[in-house]
Amino acid sequence: MKDKFKATALAHPNLAFIKYWGKKDEQLNLPLNGSISVNLSNLLTTTTVEFSKLLPEDQIKINGQENKKENLKVVKHLDLIRKIAGVKWRARVVSENNFPKASGLASSASGFAALTLAATAALKLKLSERKLTILARLGSGSACRSIPAGFVEWKKGEESETSYAYSIFPAHHWQLSIMALILKSEEKKISSSDGHRLAQTSPFFKTRLKNIDHRLFLLKSYLKKRDFLNFGKMVEEEALEMHAIMLTSRPSLIYWEPKTIEVIKFIQKIRTDGLPIFLTIDAGAYPFLICEKKNEVAVLKWIKKIEGIKKIIINYPSEGAKLIDNHLF
Ligand code: PMV
Numbered sequence: 016m017k018d019k020f021k022a023t024a025l026a027h028p029n030l031a032f033i034k035y036w037g038k039k040d041e042q043l044n045l046p047l048n049g050s051i052s053v054n055l056s057n058l059l060t061t062t063t064v065e066f067s068k069l070l071p072e073d074q075i076k077i078n079g080q081e082n083k084k085e086n087l088k089v090v091k092h093l094d095l096i097r098k099i100a101g102v103k104w105r106a107r108v109v110s111e112n113n114f115p116k117a118s119g120l121a122s123s124a125s126g127f128a129a130l131t132l133a134a135t136a137a138l139k140l141k142l143s144e145r146k147l148t149i150l151a152r153l154g155s156g157s158a159c160r161s162i163p164a165g166f167v168e169w170k171k172g173e174e175s176e177t178s179y180a181y182s183i184f185p186a187h188h189w190q191l192s193i194m195a196l197i198l199k200s201e202e203k204k205i206s207s208s209d210g211h212r213l214a215q216t217s218p219f220f221k222t223r224l225k226n227i228d229h230r231l232f233l234l235k236s237y238l239k240k241r242d243f244l245n246f247g248k249m250v251e252e253e254a255l256e257m258h259a260i261m262l263t264s265r266p267s268l269i270y271w272e273p274k275t276i277e278v279i280k281f282i283q284k285i286r287t288d289g290l291p292i293f294l295t296i297d298a299g300a301y302p303f304l305i306c307e308k309k310n311e312v313a314v315l316k317w318i319k320k321i322e323g324i325k326k327i328i329i330n331y332p333s334e335g336a337k338l339i340d341n342h343l344f
Pocket of ligand 1: 050124155157207297298
């Protein structure tokens with residue numbers, strides 16, 4: 016019998032078109048509404064997990080660092096996977112993002128997706144994709160959407176077993192360009208866990224929930240038809256609505272920076288001038304611009320005119336999480 020079991024997985028962060036904001040159950044990360052996202056090709060997390068009989072405790076390094084708070088979450092997740100596999104061995108985990116952590120791009124989704132896949136594979140657990148998404152969700156809600164390929168829906172479900180993610184269309188279904196705009200201003204992060212908790216204090220949250228199933232239905236039909244104008248309009252409205260919930264929470268939650276509003280106005284202006292481009296924003300200050308690939312060059316020409324942008328990372332819809340042979344150690 017071997018005394019070490021190792022596997023490595025990679026996963027991409029995902030960007031939600033219809034957002035997950037507000038939890039029904041904080042322990043299980045059960046959302047109050049379903050959501051739809053796409054995996055981002057040029058952002059990547061690679062994670063190697065090795066379970067060993069010889070290790071006295073879990074050793075975790077994320078981007079070369081040992082962060083106590085983050086590591087606690089990883090150990091909790093490893094405990095869950097150990098319990099399913101019926102093993103007690105400790106693990107060494109090394110995880111690397113190809114994007115800087117301070118850049119404000121969500122790394123917990125790709126992080127927990129890669130960790131779930133690598134750890135379950137190392138322990139030879141043969142889980143269906145659906146089961147993997149449920150497990151990843153328990154680590155970090157939106158991580159479930161980084162497991163399946165391409166365009167993904169997360170069903171809110173009633174309990175843990177029915178709250179899973181699945182691919183609605185493969186990555187090649189639609190050639191979209193998704194540009195992450197990294198702004199020069201320092202991003203001050205309020206954790207999404209704190210934000211989710213506040214969502215229900217907004218007087219407008221009930222109205223959002225009442226309409227969201229219809230919105231999910233319409234968005235899927237626009238995706239299916241590759242109807243960019245209706246799709247983009249809805250994605251932008253949805254992001255502004257989520258931020259309206261944040262703004263009207265008690266206490267109010269403001270993720271935007273002055274530059275964020277400048278970009279929103281700029282995008283609305285060039286759209287009025289005829290360029291089909293829309294944006295979305297997560298729990299942060301940085302906008303993500305969405306256009307069809309055929310308009311990418313024209314869009315970039317305009318975007319470069321905005322001052323104060325540190326970096327533009329262009330992404331296309333991408334595959335889901337997968338196992339690879341190149342271990343990090
Ligand atoms: O998975 P969490 O807890 O980091 O929440 C993600 C929240 C948003 O990014 C704002 C929306 C979403 O659906 O990804």
